[in-house]
Amino acid sequence: MVESTAHSMSNPFREDLVARSLAEPCTVVIFGATGDLTHRKLIPALYNLAVDGDLPTGVKIIGFARREKSDAEFHAGLEDINRKVSRSGHDPQVWNPFVGTVSYHQSAFTDADGYRSLAEKLDAIDEARGGKGNRLFYIASAPEFFDDILIHLKDAGLNEAGDGCWARVIVEKPFGTDLATARHLNEVVNATFEERDTYRIDHYLGKETAQNLMVLRFANAIFEPLWNSKHISHVQLTCAENLGMEGGRGGYYDTAGALRDMVQNHLLQLLSLVAMEPPTDLTADGVRDEKVKVIRSLRQWDTPEKVAANVVRAQYAAGHVDGVPVPGYREEDRIHPQSNTESFVAVRLLIDTWRWSGVPFYIRMGKRLPKKSTEISIHFKDAPGVLFNADCGGVPGGNVLVIRIQPDEGISLRMVSKIPGNSVRLESVKMDFHYATSFGKTSPEAYERLLLDAIAGDATLFARRDEVEEAWKFIDHIEHAWHQSNNPPPMAEFDAGSWGPKEADDLLLQDGNAWRRL
């Protein structure tokens, strides 16, 4: 999915070995190495790449963090968590040489000396490797340190690679909290690294079904001719979570809300994959050029009235999930008792392009819904009813193509069939494809795929600057109407464990539609 580099071209043994971009030897520096993300996701992902033999020979990993720690203490902490969470278990025979490539570098994120000594450490690694080497910086720290880290990397000259080598940066979400902060962050990032070396990670795009979206659309001749306003009635994207604010997550969540936490990034990224035009090629920019056009074409809800008409926000009240009583949002741990943050949002989106004119896209995301489920459903227009409507009891709901992202990844298609018997009566039936049933092999974790892509220089599954900023532009209007206008749209309420407020149902009902029953 990426152009071959001069490096890979000079290794003749690479030809035709793997149908993916080449992951080259490099040193990975993780900022925020003592944090949860490093322990639970990044190191297990790198370890699992090593288990599968996909981690390039000669990779070194440096954990950069503020706390005093020896290498041995750092290793012990990583091993402890890896044993619990690693997808492929924990094999000391692989772990021991793997962890031997990992070292700890203690420094405050704001201490210039720490970056200078990091540079010396990196130079020593490169020297041993026989010259300049490749470097991947993963910023997994708290967002308030993003600026400091990037500025110090530049000051220490770590943002530039030697001849034939590369220096890349992976930035974790949130990419800002609004358009202004996103622009600021992007300016700092791009003052340090070229945009082509910047990888904004959105782990939803690393999921197997998300990657399969393009294959489904563009490798099957039967879908694309129907993929437009002539045949599609509407599209729904649902991201339901049954959890609330357990584990102290309320502190962050109450400052973000459903719209900024999930819709701005994950759901708009999925939407763009569903709605984009076929890219001219599969290069990162070929795909992202088409994705950003979708976000750019979103009709803006730029007045409180438009927001009130097209967006529903809500909080859950006390209720029951899985039969267990749960508190309301404002009674949750670390949530302000008068919080005005939405735990649920439903949005009607219109994409002003030739292909999607008049087709509403509905997004709903919420905490404390009845179950955990993320899916995209494409609702096709009904067939003309002249044949079956009158005498056959009507045609039941039309064709729906469902792409399940999690759990139980797969694809299903609902169609209408005749009920066996002497009379012509119709019923909906479902064809169902489950990844787990058809492919016994488990998919790699999203972080494994994305880390390998970043090492290989394939940015297809990462968000580009303009995508992020266009998404914030759309989101900012809504946030402004909610929090800064004189007539903010109301906050609805629903019982925890239900499928959201009545207002969200009404949003679709106005168009003659209804949320899909999950």
Added chain:
Amino acid sequence: MSQSLTAIPAVCPELGLEVPVASIDKELRKLWEQDEARTNASLMNLVVYSERPGALLKNSAIIRDFTREHACRAILVEIDRAIPEPGLRAWITAHCHLAHGRKSVCCEQISFYLTGKVTGRFRNTVFAHLNSDLPLIFWWQGELSEILTERLVSVMDRLIIDSSTWADPGASFRRIAEASLINVGLILQDLAWTRTWQFRLGVASIFDDPAAQRALPEIERVEITCHPDHRNSALQLLAWLAVQAGWQDRKAEDGFAFRSLSGAAISVGLAEDSAAPPLSSLILRAGNKSACISQANGSAHVERRIEAPDYRVTSLAPADPSSPVDLVALQLARGAKNPLFHKILPRFRQLLESDNASH
């Protein structure tokens, strides 16, 4: 010793229920109607063909494991050439597994036991019981025979063979080339080639390292150690190295030798070790530098090692399984076409001829 037509009982737990050939589809339907909680899954037609006595029972056990990861309609075929009178028996069964501890996912298996002159009957029997629209993977076990005709090959999507089991690989590859003339899209997969996978990946990985890459033009010797039964894998690995690095053949007193792109001589040492895995080591030497891929006997890992004065890098990769069924599963999991094998095949056949001449 061949089994007779009556050697397998009508109700054989491993093969399932014996049914008249004409009723196979009807009986399969009945099988699924008995339990609606089960999901019938299939991504391919997998024909497992053998002329070895007792192959049906062995292959049925293999398919039971195989279907844990590869949903398929399995068609097992055993031909008994020792019995001249024509005969045909069939059994049906399903292999069911709990997917992620929840849903019971099942795959159908049809087993055929044929005797007498079988070429046309065999072909028609297989064709009649394929799941439509799904690819046909044909796993041919053992030596090729006259049953591998152009007509048969024309319906295959993928032909899996194991050249390490052949007495005369040169002749067998010629037979395949002739039989596949009209099926230019046939994907040919040799398990001997599959056994070289981790070694090829290891070489590629080592030469991603800039230090190793600089030494590539300086390579002066290649050493491969293999099990005596897997000399074909060693030759295929050697053919791959030569094709990818652009080495030309050079006359040698005994064995093989190459000339590099710059004209430098490259000597080859091919050693056999009957206590070793199919491939146990590959060493590329360039002066005082070396790149080595090795697998110790019984180890679950392949070691990749670069050694030079003041520079040493070692990493591990998972060793591929060595049993034929695991190798087939691995091939199917990797999917896709196999252009690299077709690319090295002519060179491999040349090396085979040289090898035969020198032995």
